[in-house]
Amino acid sequence: MPAGLLGIEELDRAEIEAILARAKDFQPMQSQSLKKLDALRGKMIVNLFYEASTRTRTSFEIAAKRLGADAVSITASGSSVTKGESLVDTLNTLGAMRPDAIVMRHSASGAPHFLARYLPTPIINAGDGTHEHPTQALLDARTILDRCGHLEGLKVAIIGDIAHSRVARSNVHLLSKFGAEIVLCGPASLLPVELAQLAPGVRLTTDIRDALKDADVIMMLRVQLERQHEASFPASEYFRFYGLQLEHMDLAKPEAIVMHPGPINRGRELSSEVADFQRSVILNQVENGIAVRMAVLEKVIG
Amino acid sequence: MPIVIRNGRVIDPSSNTDRVADVLIVDGRVAGVAPNLSSPKAEVFDATGMIVAPGFIDMHVHLREPGFEHAETIESGSRAAAAGGFTSICCMPNTKPVNDSAMVTSYIVERARSKALVNVFPIGAITKGSAGEELAAIGAMKAAGAVAISDDGLPVMNARVMRRAMEFARSYDLPIIQHCEDLNLSAGGDMHEGVPSVRWGLRGIPAASEDVMVARDLVLAQLTGARYHVAHISTRNAVAMVDYARQHGLPATCETTPHHFALTDAQMPPYDSNYKMKPPLRSGGHRDAIVDGLAAGTISAIATDHAPHPGSEKMQEFERCPFGIIGLETAIALALEELVAAGKITRIFSMIRGNINKAL
Numbered sequence: 001m002p003a004g005l006l007g008i009e010e011l012d013r014a015e016i017e018a019i020l021a022r023a024k025d026f027q028p029m030q031s032q033s034l035k036k037l038d039a040l041r042g043k044m045i046v047n048l049f050y051e052a053s054t055r056t057r058t059s060f061e062i063a064a065k066r067l068g069a070d071a072v073s074i075t076a077s078g079s080s081v082t083k084g085e086s087l088v089d090t091l092n093t094l095g096a097m098r099p100d101a102i103v104m105r106h107s108a109s110g111a112p113h114f115l116a117r118y119l120p121t122p123i124i125n126a127g128d129g130t131h132e133h134p135t136q137a138l139l140d141a142r143t144i145l146d147r148c149g150h151l152e153g154l155k156v157a158i159i160g161d162i163a164h165s166r167v168a169r170s171n172v173h174l175l176s177k178f179g180a181e182i183v184l185c186g187p188a189s190l191l192p193v194e195l196a197q198l199a200p201g202v203r204l205t206t207d208i209r210d211a212l213k214d215a216d217v218i219m220m221l222r223v224q225l226e227r228q229h230e231a232s233f234p235a236s237e238y239f240r241f242y243g244l245q246l247e248h249m250d251l252a253k254p255e256a257i258v259m260h261p262g263p264i265n266r267g268r269e270l271s272s273e274v275a276d277f278q279r280s281v282i283l284n285q286v287e288n289g290i291a292v293r294m295a296v297l298e299k300v301i302g
Numbered sequence: 303m304p305i306v307i308r309n310g311r312v313i314d315p316s317s318n319t320d321r322v323a324d325v326l327i328v329d330g331r332v333a334g335v336a337p338n339l340s341s342p343k344a345e346v347f348d349a350t351g352m353i354v355a356p357g358f359i360d361m362h363v364h365l366r367e368p369g370f371e372h373a374e375t376i377e378s379g380s381r382a383a384a385a386g387g388f389t390s391i392c393c394m395p396n397t398k399p400v401n402d403s404a405m406v407t408s409y410i411v412e413r414a415r416s417k418a419l420v421n422v423f424p425i426g427a428i429t430k431g432s433a434g435e436e437l438a439a440i441g442a443m444k445a446a447g448a449v450a451i452s453d454d455g456l457p458v459m460n461a462r463v464m465r466r467a468m469e470f471a472r473s474y475d476l477p478i479i480q481h482c483e484d485l486n487l488s489a490g491g492d493m494h495e496g497v498p499s500v501r502w503g504l505r506g507i508p509a510a511s512e513d514v515m516v517a518r519d520l521v522l523a524q525l526t527g528a529r530y531h532v533a534h535i536s537t538r539n540a541v542a543m544v545d546y547a548r549q550h551g552l553p554a555t556c557e558t559t560p561h562h563f564a565l566t567d568a569q570m571p572p573y574d575s576n577y578k579m580k581p582p583l584r585s586g587g588h589r590d591a592i593v594d595g596l597a598a599g600t601i602s603a604i605a606t607d608h609a610p611h612p613g614s615e616k617m618q619e620f621e622r623c624p625f626g627i628i629g630l631e632t633a634i635a636l637a638l639e640e641l642v643a644a645g646k647i648t649r650i651f652s653m654i655r656g657n658i659n660k661a662l
Contacts, residue, residue: 009501088617108619109503110573118617129621131503166503194500230489 004101004122005296006113007132008173016138016174022295023142023288029066030287040069043301046099047073048091049126050106055262055286056126056135060103063293069100069301087111088118095121100301104128109166122300130164136261137170139292141178143285144217147257151178157211157252159185159242160221160269163192163232167261168221176201185211186242189232208242212251219259220244220270244270246277257281304328306341310349314356315651316659325354357389357420358654360630361662362454362479362533362557362605365391365422368409369398374610376410380418382608382630388654390421391630392662395432396455402427402438407446423449423662428467428478434458440470449662452479454533457515459485464519468528477529477555477661480519482540483580487511492621494567494582502572504620507582509537516540520547523554531661532556534607536581538591545600555661556595557603560629560636563592575616575623579609597647602657604650606633 008016029035045064049057057073064071074094085093087106094102101122104112109129116123127133141151148154156175162168162184175182176199184195185205196204205211212218223238244258258270258280266272274280307325312335314320324339325332360383366374376393383391393410395401401410407424414422426443430436432453440451451471457480458464464480471478488511493499495506516532520543523530535541535556547554561579566586570577577583584592595601609626616623637654641647 086614086617087619106619108621111619113573114575114619129503163500169501169503192495192500192506194495194497197497198501 004112004116004300005124005134006116007125008134008137008170009132011134011177013177016141016177019138019292019295019299020142020145022298023138023291026066026291026294027288030290035066036068037066038068039298039302040064040067040100043069043100044098045069045071045101045103045297045301046094046097047071047103047126048094048105049073050076050104050111051127053105053126055289056105059286059289060124060126060293060297063290063297066290067294067297069297072099087115091115091119091121095119101297124296124300127166129166130169131166132170132173133166133261134170135289135293135296136167137174138296139285139288140167140171140219140259140261141174142288142292143259143281144257146284146288147281148216151175151180153179153181154216155181155183155214155253156217156219157183157185157215158219158221159208159211159244161190161223162186162195162221163190164224165221167219169198171219172198172202183211183215187233187238208244208248209251212248215252215256217257217259218244218252219261222261222263222265223269239268243268244274246271246273249274249277249279255279259285262286304333304341304344305347306339306344307347307349307354310352310354312354313651315649315656316356355387355651356655358387358634358651359390359392359658360388360606360608360633360654361392361450361603361658362559363391363393363608363630364396364610364626365393365410366610367397367413368406373612375417376413376422377417377419379608379610379630380414380420380422382628384419386630386632387634388420388630390423392423392425392449394425394452394454395427396453400427400430400432401425401443401448402430402432404439404442404446407443407448411447423447425450425452425454425479427451428453428458429463432456434460434463437463437467437470440467440476441474444474444476448476450477450479450531452481452533454479454481457481457483457485461518461522465522465526468522468526468530472526472528475529477531479531479533480515481533481580482512482515482519482535483507484511484514487514491582492578493570494584496567496585498567498570507580509539509584509588512537512581513539513543516543520544520552520554523547523552527553529553529661530555534559534562534581534605535595535601536562536584536588536592538588541591541595541600545595545598548600555602555657556600557605558592558596558601559605559607560633560640561627563589563596563604564636564640565589573620575618575620576627578616578620578623578625579607579627580625593641593646596641596653602653603661604633604637604653606630
C-alpha cells in the first residue's frame with residue numbers, strides 16, 4: 001500500500017509530532033508577501049471531492065500551490081460518477097494520469113482505505129463519511145499547541161453530534177496518543193456507548209455542564225443534518241441543551257479556547273456571541289489548515 | 303462400474319454406525335457396508351484416514367437462478383455443494399421472479415433435474431414477491447415440490463401477515479423459516495452495531511433487531527402451533543429465547559452459519575466487503591453463545607446461507623456492496639476445525655444431516 005494519509009488512528013505519536021513541527025515551520029510563510037516555495041515543483045496533486053467542501057478543498061489547493069505543486073480539483077457533480085462509473089474505475093483512470101497524490105473526500109466511510117488496496121497512487125484522506133478527517137485533527141492539534149503549548153493532561157470537551165462526526169473520531173485518536181483527557185458530550189442518541197472504547201482517556205457524558213467543567217479546550221461540532229437518516233433528537237430544543245452559550249464559559253478554565261471545524265451554524269450549536277468571542281480560535285484553525293496540509297503533502301510526496 | 307470406498311471411518315448417526323469399514327456402491331446406491339468387502343470388478347477409492355459419511359444437507363442456500371445467473375446458477379451452485387460434501391440443498395426463493403408460485407417452483411425442480419449434481423429442494427416464498435403483504439400460493443408450491451416457506455433475505459414485518467402465514471404453514475404441514483430482522487431497527491446498517499462499527503464510522507445493525515423479531519415470532523408460533531424455524535441465528539438473546547420456547551414445548555428450531563460460529567466483527571479487516579453479510583458478524587459474546595447453543599442442541603442445524611455475488615459488486619465502497627458470503631465449499635472444514643477440533647462439540651453430523659431430515 002503506498003504511503004498516503006488515511007487516518008490518525010494508524011499514525012504513531014512521533015509521526016504526528018513530525019507533521020506538527022513541520023507545520024510550525026510553514027506558519028510564518030502565511031503572512032509573508034511572497035508565499036511560495038518550490039519544494040514540490042513539478043508535482044501534481046488531484047483533489048477529488050465527492051462531497052461539498054469549501055474550506056478543506058481550498059486549503060489543500062492553496063497548500064499545494066504554496067509548495068510549488070500543481071493542483072487540479074474535481075468535484076463529483078462534474079465528473080464521471082454521474083455516468084455510473086465505479087469508484088475503483090474512476091480512481092484508476094485518474095491514477096493513469098500519474099498524479100503524485102490524490103486528495104479525496106467521500107461520503108462513504110472507508111472509501112479511501114478501500115481504494116488504497118487497489119491503487120498505486122498515495123491517497124490523502126480529506127474526510128471519509130463518519131470515520132476520519134485526519135488533517136482536521138492535525139490542524140486542531142497545531143492550534144491547541146499554539147495556545148496551550150502542550151496536549152498532555154489537557155481536558156478537551158468535544159460537544160455535539162459525535163456519532164456522525166469524523167472530526168471527533170480523528171481528534172479522539174490524536175489527543176489520546178498525547179495523553180489528553182477527552183470528554184465526549186451530546187444527546188444519548190448521538191453518543192453511542194461504544195465510543196468510550198475508541199481510545200484510552202475517553203469519557204462520555206450527556207450533560208454539557210459536566211463536559212465543560214474545568215475544560216481547557218472546547219470543541220463544538222456542527223449538527224450534521226445531512227448525515228442523519230432519522231430524527232435522532234428534537235431539533236427545536238438542541239440549542240437549549242447542547243448549544244454553547246457565553247454563560248457556559250464560566251464553567252471552563254479561565255483561558256479555555258473555543259474551537260469549531262466549520263462551517264458554523266450560529267444559534268444552532270453555538271451562540272453568535274461565542275463564535276465571535278475573544279477566545280474563539282475558529283479562524284486560527286482555518287489558517288493553520290494550510291500550514292498543516294503543506295506539511296502533510298511534503299511528507300507524502302516530498 | 304461399482305465403486306468400493308476402502309478402509310474409511312464410516313459414520314452414520316441414523317444407523318448408529320461409527321467404525322472402520324468398506325462401502326460398496328452399485329448403480330449410485332450404497333449396496334453394502336462391512337470390513338474387507340470383496341468386489342473384484344469395482345473401482346477402488348482408498349479412504350484410509352478419512353471419514354466416510356452419507357451426503358450432507360444444507361437447508362439454506364441461494365442459487366440465484368432464475369434471474370441472477372451472472373452470480374450463480376443451479377448448476378454452478380450444485381457443483382459447489384458437491385465439492386463441499388453436500389448432496390442435498392434447499393434453495394431460498396429470492397430469485398427473479400421470486401419463487402412465490404408453483405410455476406417458479408416447477409422451473410427450479412426441472413432445471414435441477416437436468417443440470418444439478420445434487421438434490422435441490424426449493425423453498426417457496428411466504429408472501430407474493432416476498433413483499434410481506436399478500437400470502438403466496440403456499441399449497442400449490444408444496445404440491446410442486448417446495449419443502450418449506452420463507453421470505454429469506456427479508457423478514458415478514460407485518461405481524462398479522464406472519465400469523466396468517468403460520469396458520470397456512472401448519473395447514474400444509476410445512477415449516478416456516480423466518481429471516482429475523484426488524485427493518486426499522488436495522489435500517490441503513492452495514493455491520494453489527496458494536497465497537498468496530500463505531501470505530502469505523504459504519505452504520506450498525508443492532509443485535510436487538512434480530513431479538514425483537516424472534517420474540518414476536520415465538521409468541522405467534524405459540525398462538526398458531528406452526529413449525530417455526532429461525533434462519534441464520536446470530537445473537538445471544540435469540541438463542542436463549544428459542545431455548546425457552548423449546549423448553550415450553552413449542553416446535554421451534556433454528557440454524558446457524560459457519561461464519562457466525564467461526565468469526566466475530568472484531569476479526570474483520572476494516573471495510574473488507576467479503577465480510578459483509580446479514581445477519582452481520584456479531585461480537586465475541588454473541589459468537590460464544592452461538593457455539594454454546596450448538597453444543598447444547600438448541601441450535602439444531604448448520605446451514606451455509608451460501609449467497610454469491612459477482613466480484614465487481616463486492617468491489618465498491620463498503621456501504622454500497624451487497625450482503626452475502628459463500629459457504630458451500632468451506633462449511634464442513636470450518637465445522638470440523640472450529641467446533642470439533644477445538645473441542646467445543648464432539649458430533650456435528652446430526653447438524654448437517656439428521657436433524658434437517660427430521661425438520662423438513
